[in-house]
Amino acid sequence: MVRPMERSRGADGGADPYGRLAAAVREAKGGDPLRSVTVVTSSFAVSRDALRYLARHGGVANTSVLTTSQLVEQLARPRMFPRAALPFPILVGSVRRVLTERPGRFEEVADQPITARAVANASRWLGSHPPRTAEGSAPVVTEVLRIHDDASARHAAGYFRPHEQFEAARARLDTLGSTIVFLPCELDPATADFLDEVRARSVTVDQDPADAGSGTMVLHASDADDEVRSVVRLARDRIATGVPGHRIGVFYGSESPYLEALHRHFAAAGITVNGPDARGLADGAAARSLLRLLRMDPDAIARRELLAILAERAVRWTSVDGVRLSARQAEILTRTHIAVVGGPDWARLRTVEPDDHRHETAVLLLDLVESLRADLTTVAAARTWGAASAAVADLIVKYFVAEGRAAPDHAALLFVAQDLENLVGVGPEPSIGTVLEAVEIGVEAGARRVGEPGVGVTIGPIAEGSGRDLDISVVVGMAEGIVPAVRREDPLLPDSVTGVSQADLLELQRRSLAFAIGAGRRERILTFPRGSLRGGAEKVPSRWLLGTLERLADRKVSESRWREDTENSEGIVVVESFDAGMHNPKRGVGAEPATEAEWLVRAGAAARGECPIIAGATELRADRRFGRFTRFTGNVASAAELITLLSQPIAPTRLEEWVASPYLFFIQRVLGVSPLDDPDEDTRIDPLSRGNLVHKILEDYVAEVIDGAPGSLERLLEIADQQLAAAAEDAPGWLPQVWEHDARIIRAGVAGWHAHDAVERGQGWSPIGVEAAFGADGEAAVSLGLDLGSMGFLGKVDRIDRHTDGRVRVTDYKTGITKDFKGLIESQPTAQTTKFQLPVYGLFGQTLADGSQVLARYWFVTEKGGFDSVGYPITDLVIDTLRRDLSFCQKSIGSGAFPPRSGSYSVAALAELLGKSELENTWRALRAEPALRELVAIHEGDGL
Numbered sequence: 001m002v003r004p005m006e007r008s009r010g011a012d013g014g015a016d017p018y019g020r021l022a023a024a025v026r027e028a029k030g031g032d033p034l035r036s037v038t039v040v041t042s043s044f045a046v047s048r049d050a051l052r053y054l055a056r057h058g059g060v061a062n063t064s065v066l067t068t069s070q071l072v073e074q075l076a077r078p079r080m081f082p083r084a085a086l087p088f089p090i091l092v093g094s095v096r097r098v099l100t101e102r103p104g105r106f107e108e109v110a111d112q113p114i115t116a117r118a119v120a121n122a123s124r125w126l127g128s129h130p131p132r133t134a135e136g137s138a139p140v141v142t143e144v145l146r147i148h149d150d151a152s153a154r155h156a157a158g159y160f161r162p163h164e165q166f167e168a169a170r171a172r173l174d175t176l177g178s179t180i181v182f183l184p185c186e187l188d189p190a191t192a193d194f195l196d197e198v199r200a201r202s203v204t205v206d207q208d209p210a211d212a213g214s215g216t217m218v219l220h221a222s223d224a225d226d227e228v229r230s231v232v233r234l235a236r237d238r239i240a241t242g243v244p245g246h247r248i249g250v251f252y253g254s255e256s257p258y259l260e261a262l263h264r265h266f267a268a269a270g271i272t273v274n275g276p277d278a279r280g281l282a283d284g285a286a287a288r289s290l291l292r293l294l295r296m297d298p299d300a301i302a303r304r305e306l307l308a309i310l311a312e313r314a315v316r317w318t319s320v321d322g323v324r325l326s327a328r329q330a331e332i333l334t335r336t337h338i339a340v341v342g343g344p345d346w347a348r349l350r351t352v353e354p355d356d357h358r359h360e361t362a363v364l365l366l367d368l369v370e371s372l373r374a375d376l377t378t379v380a381a382a383r384t385w386g387a388a389s390a391a392v393a394d395l396i397v398k399y400f401v402a403e404g405r406a407a408p409d410h411a412a413l414l415f416v417a418q419d420l421e422n423l424v425g426v427g428p429e430p431s432i433g434t435v436l437e438a439v440e441i442g443v444e445a446g447a448r449r450v451g452e453p454g455v456g457v458t459i460g461p462i463a464e465g466s467g468r469d470l471d472i473s474v475v476v477g478m479a480e481g482i483v484p485a486v487r488r489e490d491p492l493l494p495d496s497v498t499g500v501s502q503a504d505l506l507e508l509q510r511r512s513l514a515f516a517i518g519a520g521r522r523e524r525i526l527t528f529p530r531g532s533l534r535g536g537a538e539k540v541p542s543r544w545l546l547g548t549l550e551r552l553a554d555r556k557v558s559e560s561r562w563r564e565d566t567e568n569s570e571g572i573v574v575v576e577s578f579d580a581g582m583h584n585p586k587r588g589v590g591a592e593p594a595t596e597a598e599w600l601v602r603a604g605a606a607a608r609g610e611c612p613i614i615a616g617a618t619e620l621r622a623d624r625r626f627g628r629f630t631r632f633t634g635n636v637a638s639a640a641e642l643i644t645l646l647s648q649p650i651a652p653t654r655l656e657e658w659v660a661s662p663y664l665f666f667i668q669r670v671l672g673v674s675p676l677d678d679p680d681e682d683t684r685i686d687p688l689s690r691g692n693l694v695h696k697i698l699e700d701y702v703a704e705v706i707d708g709a710p711g712s713l714e715r716l717l718e719i720a721d722q723q724l725a726a727a728a729e730d731a732p733g734w735l736p737q738v739w740e741h742d743a744r745i746i747r748a749g750v751a752g753w754h755a756h757d758a759v760e761r762g763q764g765w766s767p768i769g770v771e772a773a774f775g776a777d778g779e780a781a782v783s784l785g786l787d788l789g790s791m792g793f794l795g796k797v798d799r800i801d802r803h804t805d806g807r808v809r810v811t812d813y814k815t816g817i818t819k820d821f822k823g824l825i826e827s828q829p830t831a832q833t834t835k836f837q838l839p840v841y842g843l844f845g846q847t848l849a850d851g852s853q854v855l856a857r858y859w860f861v862t863e864k865g866g867f868d869s870v871g872y873p874i875t876d877l878v879i880d881t882l883r884r885d886l887s888f889c890q891k892s893i894g895s896g897a898f899p900p901r902s903g904s905y906s907v908a909a910l911a912e913l914l915g916k917s918e919l920e921n922t923w924r925a926l927r928a929e930p931a932l933r934e935l936v937a938i939h940e941g942d943g944l
Contacts, residue, residue, distance in 0.1 A: 025059035028178040049469035076168035086159035093427030094151040123148040127161035128190035183467035212518030215526040215548040221575040237590025249458040251465035253483035268595040274451030275459035285312040286409040298376040302342040325364040339679040341732040380432040389420035416442035465516030473520030479528040479539040627925030640896035649775035649792035652836035661903030691815040769800035787887040806852040810845040826872040832943035842874030
């Protein structure tokens with residue numbers, strides 16, 4: 001695998017390989033500067049560096065600098081034309097077809113996408129090497145070789161395998177003129193084999209890895225993120241001192257987490273980079289949305305999935321008049337107005353009346369659904385790969401945003417769609433499954449790069465740093481488990497078949513690392529993390545870093561005691577933490593922060609009160625931790641004049657919400673923020689919907705009785721069935737079998753209520769009103785004079801009865817249990833300042849009583865509640881207590897007091913959204929606040 005140094009002609013062992021390259025080029029030209037010379041390198045970046053170096057040293061005229069792959073392509077092109085190199089998606093397609101037609105031992109897993117990809121990966125490796133025989137191989141390996149041969153035969157007419165290209169290039173090696181192989185370091189065994197034959201006919205400028213140079217500095221940090229932050233600070237410092245950015249390279253042993261972290265922190269520092277993109281096509285919203293659309297059932301068009309796609313903003317729908325569908329309005333419409341889960345539910349959007357402000361959204365959304373249904377059906381019905389390609393391309397053109405920042409992804413997806421046509425005669429028969437698989441592979445296949453090569457700091461894997469000409473080379477992630485990368489043996493292609501052992505691959509990695517480190521002419525910096533961003537055991541330096549540590553520490557360094565062995569060593573930099581790195585700059589890293597965030601941290605530490613962002617964050621944390629009642633813990637007194645909701649009639653239950661959780665009341669009632677219901681999550685009727693349904697059944701029944709109907713159990717159950725059917729239609733997410741169970745319970749409950757209602761009517765009570773409204777829709781409000789002025793109320797009384805003796809009774813139906821209402825008695829009519837609905841309803845009852853006594857009650861109208869009643873007469877004591885307690889609410893709300901607490905069932909979803917435990921922790925910290933003494937007493941059951 002790795003060729004020993006003695007096989008390299010022209011390797012003089014000098015310290016400067018680029019100087020020796022220039023000398024080799026001059027020698028090859030033999031005094032004729034225009035003589036043709038070819039230099040072969042291991043990467044495009046090395047080719048660029050070599051050209052620059054030769055241009056500065058007089059050897060670039062008529063000198064071609066090619067990578068090994070470019071040389072192979074150039075030599076083989078005459079023999080390969082018109083066939084093309086085999087793309088991986090086509091290879092997967094041909095393997096998928098073989099698995100479909102002749103699965104063999106893979107029969108049980110042949111239809112799984114991962115099977116085709118795994119076998120295709122094995123076939124790709126086999127395609128780069130001479131044919132292998134199955135003799136003596138395990139049965140599964142024999143099957144892989146069979147599928148590889150069969151698939152290769154299917155695409156042989158239009159595509160060639162890498163092995164064929166290598167053979168064609170070998171056949172034309174005699175056409176090579178003067179050739180120099182520069183720092184051979186190919187990690188692919190097939191490429192290395194070919195290059196070995198080139199080296200036999202040429203001069204090699206090589207270098208022993210031991211002579212490449214070791215690190216001049218080692219830095220270790222708490223984790224990979226702090227490690228990268230330190231490297232960015234170091235790069236900024238070197239650029240500030242005059243090192244050009246393109247003369248700095250940062251290379252990693254593992255793409256995760258380093259590639260994304262390098263892009264993020266260099267961008268934050270405003271430093272230009274070039275290298276692999278951390279975001280591939282598959283990571284973009286457009287690719288995700290396309291794959292989600294292709295997975296969608298055309299008959300169902302699931303609402304949640306469709307709206308999730310629209311929320312990503314890669315898909316856009318516009319009417320012929322140019323009106324664009326709003327994803328937000330579509331979300332609100334299908335959650336709160338017309339509940340939609342999918343399938344036939346979409347047709348209900350037609351019921352939105354033209355004069356309804358939601359009509360335009362309903363029309364646009366339904367048009368989108370019907371259009372998608374037709375187009376996805378077309379994709380699923382495609383019977384040729386040409387038709388499938390056209391159908392997928394039509395999806396992209398018709399629905400996806402193509403301008404601005406979305407343009408590159410749009411173009412790339414169109415290429416993927418058009419490339420499906422190449423599966424004709426190669427891939428399996430198209431179906432929605434095989435089309436989806438082919439698009440997925442195409443989306444994942446394309447690697448992207450950012451920046452302009454040679455402009456800005458280079459970032460990339462260690463192999464891209466091998467052999468570079470830089471001033472500063474940095475290798476990050478030099479911890480055991482990251483460098484060297486450990487490869488598990490492929491069960492489909494074991495080492496006994498490939499002939500490549502783990503030891504061979506490790507040696508290739510070691511050589512590549514040595515050349516990447518040696519790329520730095522001025523500084524060679526090696527870094528590693530002591531821990532992981534994901535937690536876990538402490539990391540130790542890589543085995544390939546110990547030699548540098550020993551040289552810098554001037555002593556033996558053991559893997560288990562490396563901290564102690566390197567303590568206080570020159571050239572070994574310890575970054576304890578992000579905070580420590582900010583406040584105590586390390587020698588050699590750079591004294592100045594690299595990003596705005598780091599400057600703010602530094603500024604905040606130097607002068608807490610001078611940086612408003614840092615000062616505000618510090619104040620917020622302290623106020624919540626130590627229980628100070630400020631703007632960060634619900635005290636909005638400074639803007640209290642903007643809170644005007646008490647200037648209009650208010651429902652007494654809203655004031656109950658304030659007592660239960662002032663902060664959530666502020667969020668929901670003052671700011672108007674509420675979580676939307678999700679029909680997909682409601683698999684059965686919830687308590688609130690159950691209560692509303694029972695209320696509606698009883699309302700319709702009692703209204704008929706008031707209008708003179710005789711009233712019967714049969715009629716009540718008929719009304720119940722009508723309302724139950726309507727409720728099921730409005731809640732498409734309910735599971736039928738669960739709903740049938742709940743419906744039976746509701747029917748039995750209203751039947752039981754009918755018997756108790758008959759008893760009360762026999763006692764002299766007769767209904768005179770249902771859903772009697774006050775304070776809204778033009779109805780007069782009920783008001784009560786309080787300490788700071790009169791307060792108006794609005795509401796709807798479920799039922800009003802008059803007794804034969806003239807008494808009036810107001811009733812509010814409840815479908816729960818009596819546990820939380822037992823404390824409601826005449827002497828405690830607000831249950832210690834927590835419930836105001838009954839006494840306010842009693843005030844309304846007094847407007848109808850003509851001086852007669854008024855009773856107010858909660859009637860628990862289900863079997864669970866025992867058809868019990870809780871209430872009291874409305875007396876002067878009740879009114880005085882109500883006035884005192886509401887005056888407290890009026891004063892507190894008016895002064896801007898909204899401390900956090902998790903609240904009751906009605907705001908449970910909002911509390912979870914904001915963080916229930918955080919709300920409760922802050923409330924506990926605030927309990928000692930004098931300004932909240934009365935509210936704390938209420939929640940502890942002591943009342944005012």
